[in-house]
Amino acid sequence: MVARLLALAALLGLLGACSGLHTLDAVTASGGYQLTQGVAYGADPRQKLDVYRPTRPLPETPVVVFFYGGTWNSGERGDYRFVAQALAARGLLVVVADYRLYPQVRYPSFLEDGADAVAWTYRNIARYGGDVRRLFVMGHSSGGYNAAMLALDPQWLRKAGVPANALRGWIGLAGPYDFLPIENPEAKPVFFFPDSPPQSQPINQSLAGSPPALLIAATHDSTVDPVRNSEGLARRLRAAGVPVQERYYRRLNHRTLIASFAWPLRWLAPVLEDVERFVKAKPETAEVRLRE
Template sequence: MDPFNLPAAMDGGTAKVVTDAAYGDGPRHKLDVYAPTEIGALAPVVFFIYGGGWSRGEKYEYQFVGQALASRGFIVVIADYRLYPEVSYPDFLYDSAAALGWVQDNIATYGGDPNRLFLAGHSAGAYNAVMLALDPSFLREFGVTMPIHGVAALSGPFDFYPFEYNEVRDVFGKAPNPEGTQPISLVTSEAPPMYLATGTTDPIVRMQNTERFAQKLKDSGVWVTTRYYEGFGHMEPVLAIGALWRWRMPVLDDMVAFFQMFGAFPSGVPYVAVAPEPPEQLPDAVAPMDQIVQQMNAMFQPIEN
């Protein structure tokens, strides 16, 4: 992720205002907070959960996400959580719920409004975010009562049982009720609005996974916004949130427009999603980005068939 986190490749007008705040015991129970450098009234909060097949990932790798959303006026929280093989399902969900407990108790100190909370995530993190929104038992465990106004889920697995791949079997195989681990099985009319986005050529979590989940939400009367980014794979949607690759697709502005629909900013002014023009000439350090992304995608085993 290093190229996307270079200072020159990230949004300005933002700052990391909290580093390694402990929301529990242990080295993986820490979080960071990003904020606009100029903030007046309390701002909406985005709790972003990164992916990595539930077995890899570090919050510092997603600084570009924190600064991107902060540049649009959000207070952004990115928390580490325990991973396989240290834990398996559902422990990582309890970790994120515990981090949301910290948000509820502390975010106003850093300019965030706990009553305007949105969840977001990519890949396994999209799964985690959606599960926290669909199953209230996780948040209830930590006394979290903040309303979730919407969920933005990128490249997420929502319907992947039976578990066909080793990476998934390792994490979910011991669940006493496998069907109960699947977001598509937990949808009710009480679910919050959701924005679901995916690349059409994702080799890790195929586009059809998003299509099936979106249809289940619609059938249950839940608002769902879908975006299918033509010709892109698994990592590209989250990387395009950052300034370095934003010209490739309007993921960031699509997310912000969705959050605005459901009360992110009191002004109610619609947010228009527009991808910027590509740079006239990519610097040498950026030119091999496609190769880097291919290598990232190759790190992951498919989650669903």
């Protein structure tokens, strides 16, 4: 227990700095997957993705396309090997995609990139052993927003040539789904504040018929309010008849929610198990809500 607490203290201190993700990568096992790096899904240098193929794939191997956070102005796919390794070690095929960021682009260009990454996956992932019939999108923070918009607003995948029913489900990890008027100064120029379009919000979409959702958040998240965002979107999804599962964990914060995929921090909350269970399950018909 003492060793666990010391390791936790060291990692949590680093997670507040830019070196935190590199530290998680350093303690991530190199086994459990075969990596194909830098696959281009578009012409821009940022339009690339990595494919993590499990060394022990499941029958009908599910596929998860992951989008990282960073307020739409930072992030690198290589920093999230710890997420992909954790899922690949459980038999899932994982795609981690870069996308263009501000100031190079603003809304909705990064959604178009996300849709193109999903379209590449839809067309090509069978060659890597993935089952396109079991395709999910997942994201943390602003990446959770990206995943939500691709799942809830069908125009983005449709424009990329992906069928409307292609997604089996989606997972949002502390995503901002209802943030107008924008308070975060870094996000304001991304969404043309004060003229931010209402249709940019996941909660404002026509939700009926959208794929099942798993929403996970930290109870004490000071970056993205879980009550307004995760709970608020869950209520709207239920009202539209969409299956939704919720998980709220008091030991986590905004950063440690995604960091809990790394093995030294998994004891904080079973986020990895939540995602694994959701992806491997048969299509959901019941609502589930858990608050730790």
